[in-house]
Amino acid sequence: MSGLRVASGHLFFFFAYDVGFDISLPQASRLSEASESPGLAGLRPVPQHLQYRPKPLLLPSGAVELRVETSTVRLEAAVKIFDFGALSVVLCLPVRDMPWEEYVRTALLLAGEPGIEEAARGIASRLFERIRPAVTRPGFADIAEDYSVWHVGVFSPEMTGSQALARLPQDIARLLTLEQGVFSAEALPDILRGPIRYFENDLILSEWNAAFLYDRRFQDTVEVLEFLNVQMLELRFFDRVLHAAIDEMGDELHKRRNFLSLLHDPYETPLRKLSEIKMDVSMVRERITNVLKIAGDAYLARVYDEARRKVGAERWEGTIRDQLKTLEDIYTILNNRAAAGRAETLEMIIILLIALEIVMGLLRR
Numbered sequence: 196m197s198g199l200r201v202a203s204g205h206l207f208f209f210f211a212y213d214v215g216f217d218i219s220l221p222q223a224s225r226l227s228e229a230s231e232s233p234g235l236a237g238l239r240p241v242p243q244h245l246q247y248r249p250k251p252l253l254l255p256s257g258a259v260e261l262r263v264e265t266s267t268v269r270l271e272a273a274v275k276i277f278d279f280g281a282l283s284v285v286l287c288l289p290v291r292d293m294p295w296e297e298y299v300r301t302a303l304l305l306a307g308e309p310g311i312e313e314a315a316r317g318i319a320s321r322l323f324e325r326i327r328p329a330v331t332r333p334g335f336a337d338i339a340e341d342y343s344v345w346h347v348g349v350f351s352p353e354m355t356g357s358q359a360l361a362r363l364p365q366d367i368a369r370l371l372t373l374e375q376g377v378f379s380a381e382a383l384p385d386i387l388r389g390p391i392r393y394f395e396n397d398l399i400l401s402e403w404n405a406a407f408l409y410d411r412r413f414q415d416t417v418e419v420l421e422f423l424n425v426q427m428l429e430l431r432f433f434d435r436v437l438h439a440a441i442d443e444m445g446d447e448l449h450k451r452r453n454f455l456s457l458l459h460d461p462y463e464t465p466l467r468k469l470s471e472i473k474m475d476v477s478m479v480r481e482r483i484t485n486v487l488k489i490a491g492d493a494y495l496a497r498v499y500d501e502a503r504r505k506v507g508a509e510r511w512e513g514t515i516r517d518q519l520k521t522l523e524d525i526y527t528i529l530n531n532r533a534a535a536g537r538a539e540t541l542e543m544i545i546i547l548l549i550a551l552e553i554v555m556g557l558l559r560r
Contacts, residue, residue, distance in 0.1 A: 198352075199294070199295040199350060199351070199352070199362075199363075200292055200293060200294055200295060200350070200351045201290050201292070201293045201294075201295060201298045201347050201349075201350065201351075202291070202292055202348070202349040202350065202351040203290065203291060203347075203348040203349045204289075204290040204293075204298070204345075204346045204347040204348050204349075205287050205288065205289055205290060205344075205346040205348075205413075206287065206288040206290065206301065206302050206305060206343070206344075206345060206346070207285060207286075207287050207343065207344040207345075207346060207417060207421075208270070208285070208286040208287070208305065208306075208311055208315070208341065208343050209283060209284070209285055209340075209341060209342045209343070209344070209420070209421050209424045210283070210284045210285075210286075210312060210315035210316070210319070210339055210340070210341050211281055211282070211283045211284075211339065211340040211341075211424050211425045211427070211428035212281065212282045212283075212284070212316070212319045212323075212335065212336065212338075212339055212428070213280055213281055213335075213336040213338070213428060213429065213432045214280055214281070214282055214319070214323045214330060214333060214334065214335050214336070215280040215330035215331055215332050215333040215334055216280050216330075216331045216332040216475065216479070217278065217279065217280055217330070217331035217332070218276060218277070218278050218279075218280055218326065218329055218330050218331070219278075219329045219330075219331075220249060220251075220252055220276065220278050220329075222326075222328065222329035223252060223276050223326040223329040223330075224252055226325050226326045226328065226329055227252070227254055227276070227322060227325050227326050228254070229252035229253060229254035229274075229276055230252065230253060230254075231250050231251075231252060231253070232247070232250050232251045232252060232253035232275055233250075233253075234247045234250050234251075234418070235247075235414075235415045235418055235419075249278055251275040251276055251277045251278070251283075252275065252276040253273060253274070253275055253276075254273065254274045254275075254276070254322065255271075255272070255273050256272040256273055256274055256284075256318050256322075257272060258270065258271060258272065259271075259272050259286060259314045259318075261305070261308060261310050261311060261314065262310070263301075263304050263305060263308055264304065268288060268301070268305065269288075270286040270287060270288050270311075271286070271287045271288075271289070272284065272285070272286050272287075272314075272315075272318055273285050273287075274318060274319065274322055275421070276322075276326065277425060279429070279479050280330065280331075280479070281425050281428060281429065282319045282322060282323065283421055283422075283424070283425050284315040284316075284318050284319050285421060286311060286314070286315060288301070288305070292351070295350075295363070295366070298345075298347075299366050299369060299370060302343070302345050302370055303369065303370070303373060303375065306343055306373045306405070307373070312339065312341065315339075316339065319335075320335060323335050336432060338428070338431055338432065338435065339428070340424055340425070340427045340428035340431060341404070341424070342404060342405065342406075342420065342421075342423070342424040342427075342506075343373075343404065343405040343406075344405070344406050344407075344408055344417055344420055345370045345405065345406070345407050345408065346408045346409075346410070346413050346417065347359075347407075347408070347409045348410070348411050348413065349411065350409075353396070355395045355396055356390075356392045356394075356395065356396060356397050356398030356409055357392070357395070357398075359398055359409055360387065360390060360398060360400075364383055364387060365377060365378060365383070367387065367400060367407050368382075368383055368386045368387060370405060370407050371386055371387075371400060371401070371402040371405050371406070371407055372386060372402060372404075372405075373404060373405060386402065387400060389401075389501050389505075391494075391497050391498055391501060393410075393494050396409075396411070397409055397410040397411070397412075398410070399416060399498055401420075401498075401501055401502040401505045401506075402505050403505055403506050403507065404506075406420055406502065415492075415495060416495065416498055419495050419498060419499050419502075420498075420502060423499060423502055423503060423506070423508070426508065427506055427508060427511070429479060429480075430508065430511040430512065430515065431511070433476050433479075433480070433515050434511065434514060434515060434518070436472065436475075436476065437472070437476065437515060437518035437519065437522065438518065440468075440469070440472050440522060441518060441521055441522060441525070443465075444465060444469060444522065444525045444529070465529055466526065466529055466530060469522060469525065469526045469529070470526075472522065473519065473522060473523075473526075476515075476519065480515075
């Protein structure tokens with residue numbers, strides 16, 4: 196779009212990592228010198244309770260330089276520390292008076308640059324080592340969840356959200372899908388479905404891996420999308436833990452009892468492990484669900500619900516519910532077998548005692 200410029204905006208890159216079961220925020224603050232995150236700025240009139248509980252810690256992490264083609268890009272870095280064992284690294288490129296074509300090109304180049312995730316992982320890994328004493332059951336998981344937000348605060352010349360969508364459909368679709376090329380007339384409406392507009396001069400569209408945000412008051416929306424990315428990380432982590440547990444407990448179901456099982460309960464350890472896994476997942480799910488409630492803000496709630504739908508959070512949650520149900524069934528089967536085993540052992544003891552009494556009676560004669 197010749198002559199169109201981004202007067203102000205940002206390119207945001209979110210990377211979330213799981214580093215343990217729980218993080219003591221006061222201890223992590225002392226170890227890392229991180230301070231309490233300001234949380235939601237409350238740029239729209241919302242209830243006072245609409246805030247993180249507890250607020251994560253925020254640690255500015257300097258600048259990250261990346262070589263992209265023939266130029267060097269300098270991104271601002273910061274990390275949030277969440278009490279449920281997650282770190283969220285945010286890399287941000289502020290944009291000032293940039294041609295629209297260059298804005299789109301830079302966003303797509305950075306999104307496809309492997310070095311950006313490597314830089315984020317390095318920042319998270321170094322912070323993890325600093326706060327390790329504050330982490331319960333520490334362990335830096337090898338999975339990462341990423342999401343990008345392409346923010347425009349002001350276009351030059353200025354336009355409304357409706358005008359931006361009408362004039363820039365192909366470019367916005369590229370930003371949402373991280374794809375190059377020209378989209379077909381059939382694909383474009385599907386990609387651009389569900390736009391959310393609050394005022395005339397704002398617009399947000401989200402997809403599975405990115406969102407386009409046109410809004411001067413963008414901070415709270417970016418905060419909510421960052422937190423959604425952290426939630427998606429935890430859903431993927433739960434899926435991995437539960438899948439491994441189902442495989443392991445499936446093997447327990449096929450084990451045959453032997454004579455030694457009369458002397459000890461072979462199901463004690465797997466039953467205890469199953470109980471611990473179910474309790475851990477339930478506790479963390481409850482914490483990530485309740486740490487940020489946005490039901491009091493109609494706009495943010497719409498943004499969050501639409502983004503959750505696009506990233507497939509409900510499908511992940513459905514999978515996790517099914518896996519928990521499977522573990523519940525396995526627990527019931529093993530528990531029944533343990534009860535049957537205890538009954539068999541008790542019967543054997545009674546038989547042995549009767550036999551011993553008979554033998555002792557015969558010997559006394």
